[in-house]
Amino acid sequence: MTALFAFDDATCQRLAEAHGTPCFAYSGAVATAGFRALRAVLPSRVRIAYAVKANPHADLLRCFAGLGASFDCASIGELERVEALGLPAGRTFFAGPGKRASELQKALSMGVRVQAEGFEDLARLDALATRETAVNLRVHPAFDIDEGNRIIGGSGPSAFGVDEEAVPALLEKAARLAHVRIKGLHVFAASNQRDAAKLRAIHGAVLDLAKRLHEAHGLAFEQIDLGGGLGVPYAPDEAPLDLAAFGQNLSDLLARHAWFEGELILEPGRFLAGPCGVYLARVVRLKESRGTRFAILEGGINHLIRPLLTGEPFPAKAVGRAGEAVPHTLAGPLCTSLDRLGEVRLPALTAGDLLAFGTTGAYGLNEGMTHFLSHPVPPEVWVD
């Protein structure tokens, strides 16, 4: 389950021949095993809401829905994809810093729990609502909850949530709204975190913040949403998250916060979707330039932009190739020197060789710059 590649070489070869390259393939078995492994360690009062943003592929959503997942959406497009699953009300959340009126209307019509990002969200939702509507309030903590995390952005100014120090004034105004009632808290505080002790510290800080709000304002939270951020390995030397410890830590936190009788929500995207995906692309040509050996591939940052955004490549293997590993710079076909998928050591490549990039089920194709240069969009294959 913690393997970097969801498919062995023979399967990669077969998929490439059957569907052409470049392509993405997702393993239903790996996605199912990952979901079940997480569910198995969580206390019953913890709910899993898959973050659709990580990978909105219809078969993957159906797979998680069948396993009992709830869903975290952040656009009308994601809401529509989840609506197509035909789930009962109450299994969908709607987050995002720029929710338009049409999106709030859609969320209301679907019975979705909105994560309000500030008073404007509450007021606009209130104007659209026709009956009592429970919402969660996203709070931007006043303390640096995961120091140095560029995605989370520290305790400085943020486009997300209401600043912790502005909560009292917001609650006063919110109390005068006709329909909207704050019944939950949302704090998103981690990103690709594989260290269970760090997650415990982050989630503990969120529960402490909830307790302060509960005591100061009498907020009886039905839900505390801890957001996503569970990490996965992207390299052989990276240890996976210790799931048993993670589950135990959440049990301990619930026991320590006896005042809280509601439900904890987790919104994992990367953890649930990442390991099931493999991206397959062939080498188009090789080029030596001033001592660097380039392998130029059929796809690059148009399909996998994460290496450019984070500086962290996806794991790569040369399918069916053995031999001494030598350095290659993997470049894509785009007319920009930004188009690089990593510096890797692989057996000496030749044109036509098949490369597989592992752990590309999350933040893969749907985060890529697919429109740039108008290359055909690669197929996504669901392997059940």
Ligand SMILES: *Cc1c(COP(=O)(O)O)cnc(C)c1O
């Ligand atoms: C991106 C996002 C997630 C998922 O984050 P992962 O790091 O993939 O687990 C969950 N919730 C919200 C609100 C998000 O924006």
